[in-house]
Amino acid sequence: MSDHRFPYRLIATDLDGTLLRRDQTISERTRAALAAAGAAGAAHLVATGRTVAWTRHILDDLGYTGLAVCGQGGQLYHAGEHRLLTSVTLDRTVARRALEALEARIGPVAVAASLDGIDGGIAMGPGFAWRRDPEAVPHPNAPDLARPLTDRAGLWDAPISKLYLRHPDLSDDRLAAACTEAAGAYAAFVVSGEDLVEMLPLGLTKATGLSLAARRLGVTAADTIAFGDMPNDIPMLSWAGHGVAMADAHPALLAVADEVTAGHEAEGIAKVLERLLLG
Numbered sequence: 001m002s003d004h005r006f007p008y009r010l011i012a013t014d015l016d017g018t019l020l021r022r023d024q025t026i027s028e029r030t031r032a033a034l035a036a037a038g039a040a041g042a043a044h045l046v047a048t049g050r051t052v053a054w055t056r057h058i059l060d061d062l063g064y065t066g067l068a069v070c071g072q073g074g075q076l077y078h079a080g081e082h083r084l085l086t087s088v089t090l091d092r093t094v095a096r097r098a099l100e101a102l103e104a105r106i107g108p109v110a111v112a113a114s115l116d117g118i119d120g121g122i123a124m125g126p127g128f129a130w131r132r133d134p135e136a137v138p139h140p141n142a143p144d145l146a147r148p149l150t151d152r153a154g155l156w157d158a159p160i161s162k163l164y165l166r167h168p169d170l171s172d173d174r175l176a177a178a179c180t181e182a183a184g185a186y187a188a189f190v191v192s193g194e195d196l197v198e199m200l201p202l203g204l205t206k207a208t209g210l211s212l213a214a215r216r217l218g219v220t221a222a223d224t225i226a227f228g229d230m231p232n233d234i235p236m237l238s239w240a241g242h243g244v245a246m247a248d249a250h251p252a253l254l255a256v257a258d259e260v261t262a263g264h265e266a267e268g269i270a271k272v273l274e275r276l277l278l279g
Contacts, residue, residue, distance in 0.1 A: 006040035007276055009223040012069075012210055012236060015048040015058060016193060017229035017264050018246055026062060033273040040277060045069065045213055047206050049192040049232050051161050052077045052084055053120045053145055067216065071114070071161045072190065072200055072232060073209030084118045086212070090187070090201050092156045095163055098186035098199060105182035109175075110166040111152065116159040121145030125152040128166065163199040165189075172197050176231075191250070192232040205235035227261075227269050228253060244272055
């Protein structure tokens with residue numbers, strides 16, 4: 001690499017479908033590009049829909065010691081100190097009302113709750129299966145935090161970060177649209193991955209958490225380049241000075257991105273960073 005100064009002070013990356021490959025690892029080329037950008041003055045900040053409990057092992061494997069925005073912007077985590085700095089929860093009474101309004105419109109949905117806290121797992125209501133990409137290889141240090149329930153009432157036993165919703169007939173996009181139409185007065189809804197439609201506190205986005213982290217780091221939106229692949233990344237890419245979508249990103253994200261790079265299996269992040277480092 002040359003001595004060219006990196007044009008951004010903050011690199012914000014989503015994890016799944018963006019920084020992580022299908023096997024939940026990060027390529028050596030991408031690690032090297034992030035390290036070179038860091039040496040040129042840019043901090044790397046992970047901004048993921050995963051809650052802290054499902055993110056810590058990835059950050060530890062990366063050797064990541066900075067701040068991380070988790071839980072769709074609801075959690076700010078200090079990886080070096082293994083400490084949760086802030087956490088926004090979804091009001092359980094409001095969540096129940098939103099579910100009632102939604103199911104009155106489209107019929108029963110399968111529901112799981114992401115539990116709050118640094119070790120919060122997932123409580124899966126009846127009929128909810130924690131489906132994963134059948135071709136994906138689990139990370140060797142991935143936690144086993146999913147717990148099935150026999151009664152939906154158990155979803156409300158402890159504070160929650162968000163809900164996961166599935167419908168037997170509707171696609172992710174159609175389900176998210178139906179949720180917003182039926183219950184958008186109670187909560188926010190977003191598609192964050194395949195089979196992942198999430199209910200969040202109103203107003204919460206990755207941009208919320210990213211702006212909070214940026215203030216702590218003393219940087220602005222204009223100082224930031226952000227990478228993502230799904231509709232939940234739209235606020236983050238829109239907030240950042242430069243938003244980059246992966247080649248295989250959701251069409252809604254491709255429509256708002258400033259740039260499209262190669263896919264996550266083709267080291268798209270590394271290709272952009274290397275170009276910027278070379279000036």
